[in-house]
Amino acid sequence: MPExxxxxxxxxxxxxxxxxxxxxxxxxxxxxLIPILQEIQHEYRYLPExxxxxxxxxxxxxxxxxxxxxxxxxxxxxxxxxxxxxxxxDGTACHVKHSTTILDALRAKLGLAGGTVTTRDMLFTVExxxxxxxxxxxxxxxxxxxxxxQMTPEKATAVLDEIIAxxxxxxxxx
Numbered sequence: 268m269p270e271x272x273x274x275x276x277x278x279x280x281x282x283x284x285x286x287x288x289x290x291x292x293x294x295x296x297x298x299x300l301i302p303i304l305q306e307i308q309h310e311y312r313y314l315p316e317x318x319x320x321x322x323x324x325x326x327x328x329x330x331x332x333x334x335x336x337x338x339x340x341x342x343x344x345x346x347x348x349x350x351x352x353x354x355x356x357d358g359t360a361c362h363v364k365h366s367t368t369i370l371d372a373l374r375a376k377l378g379l380a381g382g383t384v385t386t387r388d389m390l391f392t393v394e395x396x397x398x399x400x401x402x403x404x405x406x407x408x409x410x411x412x413x414x415x416x417q418m419t420p421e422k423a424t425a426v427l428d429e430i431i432a433x434x435x436x437x438x439x440x441x
Contacts, residue, residue, distance in 0.1 A: 285307075286318055286322065289306045289307055289310070290303060292306075295326060296326075297327065300328070303322060304333075304337060308343060312344075312348045312349075313344040313347045314337050314343055314345055319333050319334055347385065348385060348392040349386055349390050349391040350389065350391075351390060351392070351410055351411055352411055353391060353393045353409070353410050354399065354408065355369055355373065355394070355396070355407075355408050355423075356405070356406060356407040356408070358397055358405075360406075361406040364405045364406045366395075366405075369420050369423045370393070371420070372421075372423055372424050373393050373423055373427065374393060376424045376427055377427065390430075390431075391427070391430075401416065404417060408426070410426060
């Protein structure tokens with residue numbers, strides 16, 4: 268039995284190797300919880316439940332506190348996101364300029380039905396946000412860190428087509 272535990276510990280350590288590096292880079296300081304969670308989310312594109320528990324244990328914090336921080340801030344995601352996160356602004360300026368038709372076009376293009384926000388292939392996640400702070404470019408869409416202004420349904424789906432073509436070319440090159 269001790270051998271089995273050692274193997275389990277080694278497997279756990281390997282699976283959390285990246286998390287351990289992030290925790291070590293912050294000297295495992297509980298006061299650094301938010302930056303730690305930000306880096307972990309950057310690595311995984313969301314905050315897996317088992318990682319939150321591991322972080323709590325590693326920082327000596329109650330798991331409820333870590334989970335509370337992860338759920339308080341809209342920036343953090345507890346569900347896996349696609350490689351490309353498409354954020355469509357639905358603030359007043361964008362809404363008045365028909366951002367909902369863009370959202371409908373994006374969802375139709377990606378085959379997202381009901382409340383589904385992420386494609387099955389994990390390539391895209393489509394979200395709406397209250398304001399992106401770029402009202403002069405309304406309607407605005409952001410794909411990961413790239414801002415696209417004065418969007419129309421046609422322009423938005425063309426952006427997706429470019430990304431899909433790029434991904435296809437990259438996968439064929441491999």
